[in-house]
Amino acid sequence: MKNLFVRFYVGVVAAIALAVVLILAAAARRGGPEDATPAELERDAARKADYYLEVTQGYHWLARESLLAQPPEQWDAVVERWQPHFRYPLSIQRTSEVLVPELPAFARRRIEAGELAAWPQTSSVTGEHVKLYLPLAGSDRVLVQQIDIGPTLEALLELVGLDLVFFLVVLGAAILALTRPLVRHVTRLAEATSAFGAGQLDARASTAAPEPVAHLARTFNAMAERIQRAADEQQATLQAISHELRTPITRLQFALEAAGGALGAEAAARAQLDEMAKDVGEIEALVEELLTYARLQPGAPPVERVAIDLADMVDGVVGELAPLSPDLSIEVDAPDPAVCTGDPKHLRRAVSNLLRNAQRHARARIRVRLAVTESSCTVIVDDDGPGIPPEGRERVFLPFERLDASRNRATGGHGLGLAIVHRVMQAHGGSARAADGDLGGARLILSWPRLAEAPPLR
Incomplete structure (x- = not known):
């Protein structure tokens, strides 16, 4: 507001001064x-x-x-x-x-x-x-x-000085009256644009504004409608496909179990059926991740925010996942207790995905650190694996994104784990980012705001 007013005011005064100079020059030359x-x-x-x-x-x-x-x-x-x-x-x-x-x-x-x-x-x-x-x-x-x-210059200033000051004040008031509504409408449009860019796909700009701001708002709203409609259709299609896949997957699982029982001791056939069952299990896990990713889309209902002991939750996740990689050392550095606020189910899923990602790529060590302040909660997971190059640190949070051979299907996963982590942080008003870790590999950082008041500890 201040910058626009100053520029408008200086521009108008400069234009008036130039006009006066030109008029006087013309009068002098006439x-x-x-x-x-x-x-x-x-x-x-x-x-x-x-x-x-x-x-x-x-x-x-x-x-x-x-x-x-x-x-x-x-x-x-x-x-x-x-x-x-x-x-x-x-x-x-x-x-x-x-x-x-x-x-x-x-x-x-x-x-x-x-x-x-x-x-x-x-x-x-x-x-x-x-x-x-x-x-x-x-x-x-x-x-x-x-x-x-x-009259001398001093006499002229004495004669018209007060009138000139009054004129400038009135001019400033008029410019302020003209620019203030414009600034207010543009600010609202900018806020709607920022909210839409942050994932609030239902954000719209007010069209109760003078032209051309109203035209700009209508154009933005039309664009937002198209984008929201496309996103909703995409999410609906994704959820429908995921749900439709569940039934045949379940049938396949039952059929494989029945076939395995019928084959009995035939080792080769049994081993082949076990591999098929693993493939079906991976498909089922992928469908479950797709459903989770779809439920956390921008514009979805807000997540539950309650008080939780983050340290206790992380210890539980580490206890569940540590047996899957017995050769890795997993260290946890956390205050006790580390009370924060958030959705227990989704935060547990995010921490689990981070730890699974570290298990797939670490060589010997994984370290989990927690930090809780009055205003924020932070989870940091370091590993001693190959790390993530700087140019790929934003892409790792995109769905089905794989950066190089060290993070492909051979290491497991479907490419949705970190995308789900990113959406969990979005739902909590926080962020997920990658950096260089102290252990020589990747560092993944989750950070979200801590509410001042929340329901009791869970």
């Missing part, structure tokens, strides 16, 4: 050398000179009488005494010094005739610089005065 002949210019100067002589004749009569009352040799001293009382220069000069070649003819004729003369030299919008000549009778001496007719 009737100037470009628009008039020398004869016309001299006639205009003579007309101005007559006006100046008319308005100053009383002063000059006093000056002439005062000087002529004194001997000529004292005139310079008299003028010197007068000078401190005048804001412009006074001097006594000889007639030959005054009659310079550039002196206009109308002024020259008056001086030679012993008459009061004026020479307007330069002019501007605010005034003119004029030389006044007072020939002193009975001598070849002339009293010369160089005056600026018109």
Whole structure:
């Protein structure tokens, strides 16, 4: 708001100032050398000179009488005494010094005739610089005065300064009244855009705004509708396929068990059936992960937020998974208790997926660290495996994303584990990210806000 107001205000003031300067410049040039002949210019100067002589004749009569009352040799001293009382220069000069070649003819004729003369030299919008000549009778001496007719800059500021300040204040109030609603509507549109980008697919911008902001809001809403509809259709299709796959998978499992019982001791056939059962089990696990991933889509109902002992939950997950990799050392560094808030089921799934991922890629060690503060909860899982290159640390949280041969099907998994972790953190208003670990391999970090108040510990 402040930046827009300042830029708008400075722009308008600069435009007004430029317009005033151009108007004054045009006024100063109007009737100037470009628009008039020398004869016309001299006639205009003579007309101005007559006006100046008319308005100053009383002063000059006093000056002439005062000087002529004194001997000529004292005139310079008299003028010197007068000078401190005048804001412009006074001097006594000889007639030959005054009659310079550039002196206009109308002024020259008056001086030679012993008459009061004026020479307007330069002019501007605010005034003119004029030389006044007072020939002193009975001598070849002339009293010369160089005056600026018109208000000074200080006088102008004193005259219009308060009005100018009032004008600027009124102008600022008008600009503020115009820009404040615009800023408010644009801010709301930006908030809706940020919410939509953060996963709230039902976020919409208010169209109760002046054009063109209203048009921009309508365009955004139409785009958001299309994206939400496509996402909903995609999720519905994914869930439908997952549910439809469950029935034939279950039938296959029963058929394989029945076939195994019928074959009895035939070792080769039994081993083949066991491999088939493992494949069916992997398909079932994939379907379950797809369903979990679909349930955690952006815009889904909010997850449950209760108080849980994170340390106790992590110990339970480690106890369940440690037997699957007896050659690995799994260390847990956690405060006791480490009370945080969140959905127990989904957080347990996220921690389990992180630990399973570390088990697939670690060589000898895995370390799990917990940190709980008044405002946040953090889980950090390090392993001593090959690690994740910097360019792939965001991609690992995409569904079905595999970076290289060290993290492919040969190591197990379906490519949905870390994608589910990412969606669990999204549902909790947190984040999941990858980094370099202290053990030389990958480090995966989960962080989410801790609610000040939550239901009792579970």
